[in-house]
Amino acid sequence: MSEKDMKETYEGAGVSPQDQADNPVDRILRQERMPHIWCPGCGIGTTVNCFARALEKLNIDLDNLAVVSGIGCTGRVAGYLKVDSFHTTHGRAIPFATGLKLANPKMKVVVYSGDGDLTAIGGNHLIHAARRNLDITVILVNNFTYGMTGGQYAPTTPFGSIQTTMPYGMYEHQFNIPKLVAAAGAVYVARWTVYQVAHLTRAMTEAIAKKGFSLVEVMSPCPTLYLRRNRLGEGIDEVKRFKEWAVRKDGADVNDVGISRDKPLIIGKFVDIERDEYIDLMNRQLSKKLGDRYTLYGVENGEV
Amino acid sequence: MKADPKGVLTGIHFMDGNHAACEGALAAGCRFAAGYPITPSTEVVERFAARIPVVGDGVFIQMEDELASSIAIQGAVWAGRKAMTVTSGPGISLMQEHIGLAATYEIPLVFIDVMRGGPSTGLPTLPAQGDIMQVKWGSHGDYEIITLATSSPQECFDLTIKAFNLAELYRCPVFVLLDEVVGHMLEKVVIPEADEIEVQERLWTKKTPEEYWPYDPEYGMIPGMVKAGDGYRIHTTGLTHDHRGYPNLNTKTQYEMVNRMINKIKDNADKIIEYEEDGVEGADIVVIAYGVTTRVAKKAIEDARKKGIKVGLLKLVVVWPMPEKRIREIAKNAKALIVAEGNMGQLVYEVERLAAGNCPTTLVPHPGGGVHKPETIEKAILEAAK
Ligand SMILES: Cc1ncc(C[n+]2csc(CCOP(=O)(O)OP(=O)(O)O)c2C)c(N)n1
Ligand code: SF4
Ligand SMILES: [Mg+2]
Numbered sequence: 155m156s157e158k159d160m161k162e163t164y165e166g167a168g169v170s171p172q173d174q175a176d177n178p179v180d181r182i183l184r185q186e187r188m189p190h191i192w193c194p195g196c197g198i199g200t201t202v203n204c205f206a207r208a209l210e211k212l213n214i215d216l217d218n219l220a221v222v223s224g225i226g227c228t229g230r231v232a233g234y235l236k237v238d239s240f241h242t243t244h245g246r247a248i249p250f251a252t253g254l255k256l257a258n259p260k261m262k263v264v265v266y267s268g269d270g271d272l273t274a275i276g277g278n279h280l281i282h283a284a285r286r287n288l289d290i291t292v293i294l295v296n297n298f299t300y301g302m303t304g305g306q307y308a309p310t311t312p313f314g315s316i317q318t319t320m321p322y323g324m325y326e327h328q329f330n331i332p333k334l335v336a337a338a339g340a341v342y343v344a345r346w347t348v349y350q351v352a353h354l355t356r357a358m359t360e361a362i363a364k365k366g367f368s369l370v371e372v373m374s375p376c377p378t379l380y381l382r383r384n385r386l387g388e389g390i391d392e393v394k395r396f397k398e399w400a401v402r403k404d405g406a407d408v409n410d411v412g413i414s415r416d417k418p419l420i421i422g423k424f425v426d427i428e429r430d431e432y433i434d435l436m437n438r439q440l441s442k443k444l445g446d447r448y449t450l451y452g453v454e455n456g457e458v
Numbered sequence: 459m460k461a462d463p464k465g466v467l468t469g470i471h472f473m474d475g476n477h478a479a480c481e482g483a484l485a486a487g488c489r490f491a492a493g494y495p496i497t498p499s500t501e502v503v504e505r506f507a508a509r510i511p512v513v514g515d516g517v518f519i520q521m522e523d524e525l526a527s528s529i530a531i532q533g534a535v536w537a538g539r540k541a542m543t544v545t546s547g548p549g550i551s552l553m554q555e556h557i558g559l560a561a562t563y564e565i566p567l568v569f570i571d572v573m574r575g576g577p578s579t580g581l582p583t584l585p586a587q588g589d590i591m592q593v594k595w596g597s598h599g600d601y602e603i604i605t606l607a608t609s610s611p612q613e614c615f616d617l618t619i620k621a622f623n624l625a626e627l628y629r630c631p632v633f634v635l636l637d638e639v640v641g642h643m644l645e646k647v648v649i650p651e652a653d654e655i656e657v658q659e660r661l662w663t664k665k666t667p668e669e670y671w672p673y674d675p676e677y678g679m680i681p682g683m684v685k686a687g688d689g690y691r692i693h694t695t696g697l698t699h700d701h702r703g704y705p706n707l708n709t710k711t712q713y714e715m716v717n718r719m720i721n722k723i724k725d726n727a728d729k730i731i732e733y734e735e736d737g738v739e740g741a742d743i744v745v746i747a748y749g750v751t752t753r754v755a756k757k758a759i760e761d762a763r764k765k766g767i768k769v770g771l772l773k774l775v776v777v778w779p780m781p782e783k784r785i786r787e788i789a790k791n792a793k794a795l796i797v798a799e800g801n802m803g804q805l806v807y808e809v810e811r812l813a814a815g816n817c818p819t820t821l822v823p824h825p826g827g828g829v830h831k832p833e834t835i836e837k838a839i840l841e842a843a844k
């Protein structure tokens with residue numbers, strides 16, 4: 155996105171010009187690694203802006219934040235953030251994060267990765283992490299494609315879309331990601347697009363603050379390998395389209411939020427429930443069985 | 459540093475190799491294990507799951523597969539823990555990508571592999587030594603690992619501690635190999651007092667966050683480590699990276715990174731290598747073996763000696779890195795080398811390379827499903843002595 159387009163996008167979602175001037179992303183980026191690798195018009199950078207704002211709002215100690223990415227264009231996010239940040243292997247950011255969080259429960263752990271990484275090769279880890287309800291947050295950037303490898307079809311590619319390995323148009327069914335993770339046990343699930351930056355930022359804030367497994371699906375343009383190939387224009391065209399296409403339905407039944415290019419794109423907060431968290435459950439069960447022989451794990455001053 | 463008494467089950471036990479390996483890990487300070495059940499290794503994590511809540515300040519988690527367990531432990535190591543996973547052949551095959559990652563991250567990690575017959579699902583409950591090359595070469599690219607082979611429950615305890623210590627010292631994946639029969643063999647295991655067990659502490663950096671980069675050598679060739687949450691705000695990646703841990707995809711960085719990763723092991727090989735010799739000096743025939751095969755070889759050697767043959771045993775305790783200098787020397791003085799191993803011929807090629815034509819090398823193979831008969835090895839000794 156151009157500077158001007160970006161500005162319009164933010165204004166569209168009600169971020170004040172003042173806020174834009176004082177961009178918290180500058181404080182969290184590894185400046186020595188700029189410029190980043192993302193194409194002009196790519197939405198991933200916008201998601202990172204929102205993430206930086208979310209962290210600012212949460213006012214958390216960045217020393218206690220770890221960001222873990224898999225592999226892909228989105229997978230490069232970890233490498234640009236000036237926090238403890240880990241670029242892992244394709245699909246395995248979640249189990250890495252699981253080990254990190256379990257080994258040091260005082261860390262806030264965020265997994266930041268792409269739709270292919272998290273739902274295809276890493277799909278099994280995604281549902282098991284939701285099932286366990288360990289306290290981690292997943293930011294899933296859905297650009298309908300495998301960007302990094304040149305635009306092959308993903309489990310998210312809409313019907314009819316052309317991709318290099320689907321040259322005559324997508325005919326496989328898609329994952330409905332909110333439904334998938336909600337069914338597996340996620341306690342917070344939201345979907346926004348890079349157009350609604352203020353909502354997206356708030357959702358990230360809520361997800362990180364929420365105890366248990368939370369996921370924010372962010373719809374994001376990949377102009378280079380998805381949009382152009384499907385004659386859908388540039389990044390900004392998709393962002394504008396998001397504005398028309400998206401219909402906000404908080405609390406929507408996750409059965410109804412599957413994505414199709416010729417149906418409204420349902421966005422909003424779909425799931426926000428309470429369910430026992432992994433370490434709490436472990437502590438409860440082990441104390442019950444072992445009594446005094448067990449010392450609560452990961453507990454400081456009586457707080458997990 | 460001495461072992462933390464909480465993890466040390468001091469006493470004289472009658473225990474199988476799998477349980478002893480678990481006790482070795484706990485004594486060494488391992489407080490995080492992730493695994494996926496697989497015969498014949500499962501008892502190791504079953505015991506860890508039972509023990510860790512009472513040892514305290516640690517976790518076991520059964521992950522959804524071996525890909526997950528072999529990377530969950532890497533998250534735990536970056537969070538400051540000593541960690542391991544436990545598996546057998548099919549699981550080691552699945553873990554290969556993450557063995558390469560651990561080598562590239564340069565983190566201390568222990569993989570316990572209780573070997574069963576392969577290939578594929580093979581012989582789940584029966585022994586073989588078919589993973590000896592896979593643990594060395596299984597992941598793509600160039601990297602170094604350390605491997606220890608056990609032949610008794612006592613060694614399972616002792617060598618698992620050693621594995622953790624080596625992992626910390628050299629910041630690399632370390633494998634502990636158990637043959638299925640060693641894992642399930644009950645023998646006396648002596649677990650000493652905690653203050654008699656030497657454990658290697660992590661090589662924590664002495665630098666401040668301002669001076670620190672994750673891959674600047676600090677202890678010889680080895681970089682100092684930090685853990686997430688300490689304010690160093692590091693980045694690391696499996697991509698070829700520079701001293702800052704930042705991706706840098708060019709030949710120069712690749713050359714520097716790979717060279718240091720390899721040389722930190724190669725140049726310290728003399729300190730890592732461990733082997734036992736029995737009558738090798740002055741022997742005409744030297745049998746080279748590892749793991750349970752050394753037990754059978756001992757019987758074969760005893761019998762051959764009764765027939766007047768001058769035969770010795772070189773038992774590889776550390777298999778990787780190989781005692782290259784010693785095998786070269788032996789090959790110059792002996793008439794023949796015999797490699798007995800529980801596969802159709804793997805380590806024999808390394809020995810043959812090191813013998814460099816100075817003497818012939820004979821393989822005594824075994825396809826797996828059992829261990830060699832002493833007579834088979836003895837026959838090879840007698841044949842070579844002709
Ligand atoms: C084991 C393995 N298989 C395949 C790849 C190649 N690969 C790299 S990124 C990627 C897809 C990434 O897609 P997605 O997660 O949607 O990220 P995006 O680039 O779209 O942000 C693939 C298949 C790999 N790096 N590792
Ligand atoms: S290929 Fe697509 S997803 Fe990747 S950086 Fe370019 S626009 Fe973004
Ligand atoms: Mg994608």
